[in-house]
Amino acid sequence: MAEIELKHVCKTYENGFEAVKDFNLKIADKEFIIFVGPSGCGKSTTLRMIAGLEDISGGELYIDGVKMNDVSASDRDIAMVFQNYALYPHMSVRKNIAYSLKIRGEKKDVIEQKVQEAAEILGLKEVLDRKPGQLSGGQKQRVAMGRAIVRNPKVFLMDEPLSNLDAKLRGQMRVEIASLHHRLESTFIYVTHDQTEAMTLGTRIVVMKDGVVQQVDTPQNLFRYP
Ligand code: ADP
Ligand code: ADP
Numbered sequence: 001m002a003e004i005e006l007k008h009v010c011k012t013y014e015n016g017f018e019a020v021k022d023f024n025l026k027i028a029d030k031e032f033i034i035f036v037g038p039s040g041c042g043k044s045t046t047l048r049m050i051a052g053l054e055d056i057s058g059g060e061l062y063i064d065g066v067k068m069n070d071v072s073a074s075d076r077d078i079a080m081v082f083q084n085y086a087l088y089p090h091m092s093v094r095k096n097i098a099y100s101l102k103i104r105g106e107k108k109d110v111i112e113q114k115v116q117e118a119a120e121i122l123g124l125k126e127v128l129d130r131k132p133g134q135l136s137g138g139q140k141q142r143v144a145m146g147r148a149i150v151r152n153p154k155v156f157l158m159d160e161p162l163s164n165l166d167a168k169l170r171g172q173m174r175v176e177i178a179s180l181h182h183r184l185e186s187t188f189i190y191v192t193h194d195q196t197e198a199m200t201l202g203t204r205i206v207v208m209k210d211g212v213v214q215q216v217d218t219p220q221n222l223f224r225y226p
Contacts, residue, residue, distance in 0.1 A: 001029040001064065002077075002154035002187040004050065008059035011045050011211075019045040021211045023059070032181050032188040034198045034219075037208035043191045046208075047157050050189065051080045063155065076155075079148035083160040085140045087132040087147075093119075094128040097146040118146040121183075122176070138169045145177075149184065156186040163193065170194070177201060199223055 004027040011020040020042040027033050035043040048054035050061060052073030061068045068076060079100075087096050097118055101111045119125045122142040132140055141161060148156060161177075162170045174197055181188050181201070192198055198205050199219040207215040207222070215222070 001185060003027065003029050003062075003064055004155065004187060004189075005062040006046075006050075006059065007062070009046070009049065009056055009061060010058035011042070011049060011054065012057045019211050020049070023213055025206065025213065025216065027187060027189070030181075030185065030187055031203045032190065032201050034202035034205045035189065035191045035208060036193070036198055036205060037214075041208040042211040043208055044159055047080070047159055047189060047191060050155070051078050051157055052076045053080070077151075077153055078155040078157060079151050079153035080157040080159070081144045081148050081161045083163055085132075085144040087140060087143055089132050092129050092131060093124060093135070093143050093146075096132065096143050097124075097150055100147060100151050114150040115146075118150050121149070121180075122146050137165050138173065141165060141173060142176075145180070149180065152184070153186055156181075156184070156188045158188070158190045160191050160193065162197065170197075174200060195223070 006023050006025045009020060009023040010018065012018050023046060035046065037043055045054060049056050052068070052071060056069050063076070088099065091099070094115055097115045098111045101114060119128055122145060124139065124142055124146060127135060127139055132143065135143065144161070162173050165173060178201055190201060202219050204216060204218055205222050206213055
């Protein structure tokens with residue numbers, strides 16, 4: 001389980017730019033939170049601060065009541081899926097998925113079992129021995145998700161994971177992400193520009209602009225016709 005709380009969280013980059021200002025949000029266990037807003041409004045920065053990939057300049061981040069500001073990314077039990085997938089090009093699909101378990105010193109047979117489970121869930125069994133360069137966009141996206149789910153993270157962060165896919169595949173992957181959310185015990189935070197994704201996946205939507213949270217509400221309330 002994972003309850004996340006951001007209290008007055010700010011980010012000022014080294015050049016003095018204030019990318020996130022006084023971000024306050026309490027996220028319940030197993031929620032599926034969506035971040036929307038124009039390009040440059042601070043969505044990725046917020047995600048990266050939660051992941052520990054970016055220092056928090058002010059305020060506090062709590063996960064299950066524990067202050068995380070100074071906890072390193074590798075100690076956070078958080079997995080992140082990026083828009084560009086960030087796969088290791090020289091490794092097979094199997095090794096890409098196994099990598100995070102391997103560096104944590106998991107036993108070989110445990111790793112193989114988890115890789116098989118992930119491949120089964122994500123429809124990757126046929127391509128486990130291929131390299132990323134030999135995969136379609138949708139398959140690369142699935143490998144990126146496979147790498148995250150084998151760790152069974154408390155928190156699953158996704159930064160526009162479907163934006164490089166065509167409309168048909170996007171629809172299909174959206175359904176798969178919804179089913180992953182039901183299957184896993186993780187709390188999800190998901191950045192998107194796509195209104196359909198926001199409406200169908202989100203338990204709540206956070207609307208940002210110029211580093212400030214404008215509105216937080218359910219999809220039903222946000223997209224309700226007047
Ligand atoms: P979004 O994900 O909403 O598109 P980002 O969080 O990536 O927005 O960026 C928010 C703002 O912070 C943008 O104006 C961006 O140019 C700026 N920014 C991002 N990274 C840095 C950095 N390392 N140094 C300075 N400014 C940055
Ligand atoms: P996004 O797709 O989230 O909008 P960007 O293309 O804005 O991402 O940023 C890509 C990378 O460049 C990020 O790692 C971000 O930190 C960095 N970056 C963005 N804007 C700046 C900036 N003004 N100065 C330095 N680094 C930046």
